[in-house]
Amino acid sequence: xxxxxxxxxxxxxxxxxxxxxxxxxxxxxxxxxxxxxxxxxxxxxxxxxxxxxxxxxxxxxxxxxxxxxxxxxxxxxxxxxxxxxxxxxxxxxxxxxxxxxxxxxxxxxxxxxxxxxxxxxxxxxxxxxxxxxxxxxxxxxxxxxxxxxxxx
Numbered sequence: 001x002x003x004x005x006x007x008x009x010x011x012x013x014x015x016x017x018x019x020x021x022x023x024x025x026x027x028x029x030x031x032x033x034x035x036x037x038x039x040x041x042x043x044x045x046x047x048x049x050x051x052x053x054x055x056x057x058x059x060x061x062x063x064x065x066x067x068x069x070x071x072x073x074x075x076x077x078x079x080x081x082x083x084x085x086x087x088x089x090x091x092x093x094x095x096x097x098x099x100x101x102x103x104x105x106x107x108x109x110x111x112x113x114x115x116x117x118x119x120x121x122x123x124x125x126x127x128x129x130x131x132x133x134x135x136x137x138x139x140x141x142x143x144x145x146x147x148x149x150x151x152x
Contacts, residue, residue: 010057013149014064029145033069036115036143040066041074043120043132044103046083061149062119071117077110078103078132087128088152095127103132105139112140117147124152 021029032038042059050056059075066073081104087095105111116136120129129146136144 010060010064014061014068017061017065017147017149018068032143032145033071033117037071038115038117038143038145039072039074039077040117040119041077041136043118043128044078044080046080048083057121058119061121062117065119065147074110074114074116076106078135079106087124088122092125095125099127099131103135105135108139111136113142114140115143116141117145120146120148122152123148 020026040062042056042062045056045058063073063075065071080102082102084098084102087098090098118129118132118136120132123129123146126146129148133144133146
């Protein structure tokens with residue numbers, strides 16, 4: 001999707017995610033989503049990368065899922081404050097240093113007290129998801145779950 005610039009496959013990717021989430025092991029996840037009605041937030045790209053690619057794959061997938069589940073989307077709630085090297089090119093130790101302090105909340109009043117479902121495309125070491133979760137919790141989010149399309 002992101003490397004071939006084909007955002008139109010979001011429906012197929014979202015469908016595969018739903019298939020996986022329908023398994024018995026995810027009953028707790030569904031209970032939490034139904035009870036908390038989280039706001040869906042895609043892991044942000046730096047503005048330059050988003051402009052170059054033409055879309056943010058995490059926002060596309062998150063938006064598709066939110067629409068299916070009847071959830072609000074927190075577009076623009078977070079931003080990537082500085083450009084970083086792509087995580088995929090880094091070793092585990094360098095990933096944490098590369099991503100630390102990169103994300104910020106644009107409007108804390110929107111996040112405070114809210115349950116958040118954070119969506120990203122790939123989980124490799126989890127550093128990006130952990131850093132986003134940390135920033136959301138510091139901004140007052142009451143609950144943060146991470147959901148990715150794939151695990152690298």
